Amino acid sequence: MSERNTTERSSELVDRARSVVPGGAQTGLRAQAYDTGDVAFESASGATLTTVDGETYVDYHLGFGPIVLGHAHEAVDAAAHGAIDDGVLYGAGTAPLEVEVAERLVDLLPSVEMVNFCNSGSEATYHAIRLARAFTGNEKILKFEGCYHGWHDYVDVSVYPPEERLGEQYPESDGMLSAAVENTLVAPFNDADAVRKALREHGDDLAAVILEPVPHSVGCLLPDREFLETLREETRERDVPLVFDEVITGFRHSPHGAQGEFGVEPDLTCVAKALGNGYPVAAVGGREDLLAQAGGDNESGVVISGTYSGNLPGLAAARETLDTVVEEDVQGYLTDLGDRYRDGLRDLMADHGVEGRVVGHRSIFSPQFGVTGEPKSYADVLGLDEERFRAFAAGMRERGHFFTPNPYKRHHLSFAHDDEHLSSYLDDADDVLADL
DSSP: OOOOOOOHHHHHHHHHHHHHSGGGSSSTTTTOOOTTOOOOEEEEEBTEEEETTSOEEEESSGGGTTOSSOBTOHHHHHHHHHHHHTOSOOOSSOOHHHHHHHHHHHHHSTTOSEEEEESSHHHHHHHHHHHHHHHHSOOEEEEETTOOOOSSTTTOBSSSOOGGGTTSOOBSSTTOOHHHHHTEEEEOTTOHHHHHHHHHHHGGGEEEEEEOSSOOTTSOOOOOHHHHHHHHHHHHHHTOOEEEEOTTTBTTTBTTHHHHHHTOOOSEEEEOGGGTTTSSOEEEEEOHHHHGGGSOSTTOOOOOOOTTTTOHHHHHHHHHHHHHHHHTTHHHHHHHHHHHHHHHHHHHHHHTTOOEEEEEETTEEEEEESOOSOOOSGGGTTTOOHHHHHHHHHHHHHTTEEOOOOTTSOEEOOTTOOHHHHHHHHHHHHHHHHHO
């Protein structure tokens, strides 16, 4: 990796951006303050990012997780370029790629019988909830604290509530529709008793129950089997659609999703991120009777629309990504590599007497300072040392490793990361943790 250079061009570009883009970046999370200076990237390859100043970083951010094979993956990009040559958007009827990718999703995801494509995870969860509301005739949904399902009003509730607002409907944004917030019930993750209570009290009014089967928006909460099985039993008994938001877990942890890994099948599944290795492509899939509501004929009353849904470069990238994930056992490789990162970090934190833990699953990991024990719910994440994490992120960035300084987020690994990256990361983490 290159030596750390000045960030003059990055700072100039970010200053220009702030005059025409809110916060200087396309989302609030992208515009977070970086303790070692502004950052503007102009290229990416494999496991690395390069800034406009020529600084090269090993990338553990990976666009919040979509890059599962590595940046600028030759086969994926070639597939997308081929689709561009044939025209990126038809906007009527269907196309072979739509059928081929939908068939792959039906084959890979145990619960999926039909598929609708869209362009982002937020769109997918929005569509899933609309389908569930149409099916049940109800409006309320149940979600879990610490689970993020997108930015829209239906679900942007109680993702990161303060301790005094646990158990309440906590809107994460100004400007949210009060009726949407009021119709979004919340419960603690991994609490089977809370699920039974919520379904007993509100089951007749619920349109859906939605969750990240592995909540990675707060690092990592691994699900208890009893919790997942209780969800499945209670929702099936009342014919309330169970929605798995596999936007992060789908095709990053397993070709068959978390539903295949944990053996619990939902009624609707949302996938995005790793589906296209960075290209904008997402989908909602599930039971035929639920998806058929959006069929567009006189018997189908649910509107699922989107001019760019099913865009051909995205679908071509998805087809190639799915084939590569399956044929090359990407998840097996990443699970082994992730275990070594987690074990190495834990050993270093113990060696330096740094209070904390390393959470994660397969290709995802995150050090959390100031908290100990295995987290089972969002309440177990409260109290982590945010400033110490930001200091760790800043120190690692100075040494050429890039990940978001948000202490609730996570590191990602890709198929392009290798033993050399592991050794470099742990060597530099040794120095940074000594300073902490």
